[in-house]
Amino acid sequence: GQQVMQIPQYQHVQEGEDFTTYCNSSTTLSNIQWYKQRPGGHPVFLIQLVKSGEVKKQKRLTFQFGEAKKNSSLHITATQTTDVGTYFCAEINDMRFGAGTRLTVKP
Amino acid sequence: DAMVIQNPRYQVTQFGKPVTLSCSQTLNHNVMYWYQQKSSQAPKLLFHYYDKDFNNEADTPDNFQSRRPNTSFCFLDIRSPGLGDAAMYLCATSRVAGETQYFGPGTRLLVL
Numbered sequence: 001g002q003q004v005m006q007i008p009q010y011q012h013v014q015e016g017e018d019f020t021t022y023c024n025s026s027t028t029l030s031n032i033q034w035y036k037q038r039p040g041g042h043p044v045f046l047i048q049l050v051k052s053g054e055v056k057k058q059k060r061l062t063f064q065f066g067e068a069k070k071n072s073s074l075h076i077t078a079t080q081t082t083d084v085g086t087y088f089c090a091e092i093n094d095m096r097f098g099a100g101t102r103l104t105v106k107p
Numbered sequence: 108d109a110m111v112i113q114n115p116r117y118q119v120t121q122f123g124k125p126v127t128l129s130c131s132q133t134l135n136h137n138v139m140y141w142y143q144q145k146s147s148q149a150p151k152l153l154f155h156y157y158d159k160d161f162n163n164e165a166d167t168p169d170n171f172q173s174r175r176p177n178t179s180f181c182f183l184d185i186r187s188p189g190l191g192d193a194a195m196y197l198c199a200t201s202r203v204a205g206e207t208q209y210f211g212p213g214t215r216l217l218v219l
Contacts (some may be wrong), residue, residue, distance in 0.1 A: 042210040043199075092205045
């Protein structure tokens with residue numbers, strides 16, 4: 001199955017700073033999903049990207065799908081303590097998750 | 108209202124003693140998934156059902172089995188748990204393959 005690489009593994013930011021996590025694949029992805037998992041919680045679906053070059057926004061979150069459909073990113077503007085958690089991308093066909101980026105936010 | 112329910116939330120078993128984890132859903136979704144998630148790792152797909160069709164991941168140990176007696180319920184059986192099987196087990200559903208997955212709260216398994 002396709003391997004999805006996700007970086008960074010950890011990110012610690014000061015509240016108000018921006019945050020970005022990246023997912024990359026060596027092969028073309030049909031589509032990609034993003035999930036958030038709070039500490040002690042379960043993954044919660046955020047968004048699905050399907051089209052080449054697609055950009056979607058959810059309040060302070062911006063999701064992008066690369067033109068070649070081999071990479072994707074999640075950007076959070078002006079982080080808040082409620083953004084704490086691990087963000088996973090997931091390749092849909094094989095349901096393989098990236099390793100996740102654990103975000104911590106210092107108030 | 109809970110849509111994907113997992114019982115129990117915590118399960119302690121002994122090395123080699125069979126254990127069954129359960130999952131139920133009120134969404135009437137066709138697809139049900141079982142994932143294993145170890146500490147600080149990503150969820151790893153063990154198997155999934157598309158309706159009654161069972162799909163096993165190639166690297167899922169034979170020690171893990173699953174049953175789906177009807178649309179609403181799915182069970183994960185671990186025949187002889189080893190210490191390495193201690194993990195969070197997540198059940199998820201989706202209406203069809205490739206759509207949004209809804210995760211249950213998980214069952215944390217401890218093997219003594």
